């Protein structure tokens with residue numbers, strides 16, 4: 149088992165975003181996502197979607213899955229989203245996704261990778277569920293940004309921002325070197341094809357002096373330099389799944405324990421024909437974390 153950063157019961161929407169002076173960060177992340185994600189498609193999943201902050205960006209997709217490890221985040225999404233019924237809300241773990249192979253045309257994950265203790269294992273799962281040549285847009289926190297470099301040069305930070313290995317600065321909070329992430333993506337069969345460096349102006353004084361939408365527009369231009377260098381605290385990468393062509397996906401959900409796609413809807417549950425577990429599905433949420441019943 150890999151440890152997971154548990155947001156169950158967290159007030160992430162209010163404690164981190166709303167009224168917390170992060171309009172700029174929200175705007176620049178939306179610019180990057182819009183620029184990198186194909187605007188239309190069939191099935192899209194956001195992994196670690198939280199309360200659905202970015203979900204309105206996926207309106208060009210026929211089916212949109214918002215997956216999170218914390219059921220309470222998805223319950224918050226039901227309150228936050230204008231039309232929660234348009235989304236497929238799924239409680240699950242990135243290390244064992246409850247979907248059949250090659251299901252998704254597109255996949256996004258923003259502000260999640262920095263909580264992952266086992267990135268290669270998570271990337272292997274992403275690669276499994278995405279279709280051949282499908283697109284993944286992944287955001288990661290970077291250790292190789294100007295503030296960290298300055299702090300290190302002034303000896304006010306012990307870890308080296310140029311060292312490729314991830315740094316865990318607080319338990320289950322990691323910063324990654326963009327080159328290390330690139331290596332991991334390639335090693336997992338996800339071919340990087342575009343990079344945006346994001347949040348150039350995450351500096352309290354500048355954020356105070358310049359209106360957020362101006363600063364965000366400026367960052368949108370500066371993001372293009374990501375193809376040459378990455379010196380920002382956040383980096384977005386678009387990668388394509390390299391895998392042999394395959395037929396259409398064989399189903400939709402699969403049991404995260406035995407991988408069987410034989411899941412029979414019952415009252416308030418999906419019963420797995422493979423291992424007999426029952427996965428809760430009520431209140432508009434499919435829950436593949438803790439089985440209601442295990443044989």
Ligand SMILES: C[S@@+](CC[C@H](N)C(=O)[O-])C[C@H]1O[C@@H](n2cnc3c(N)ncnc32)[C@H](O)[C@@H]1O
Pocket residue numbers: 152153154155156160195196197198199200201202215216217218221240241242243257258259260263
């Ligand atoms: C910092 S929040 C970001 C939420 C959203 N992506 C956003 O940017 O507003 C991180 C989210 O990742 C989820 N998460 C962390 N580890 C996870 C895992 N192993 N599988 C699925 N979700 C995970 C948390 O529950 C939390 O909602």
Ligand SMILES: [Zn+2]
Pocket residue numbers: 403404405406407408420421422423424425
């Ligand atoms: Zn099963």
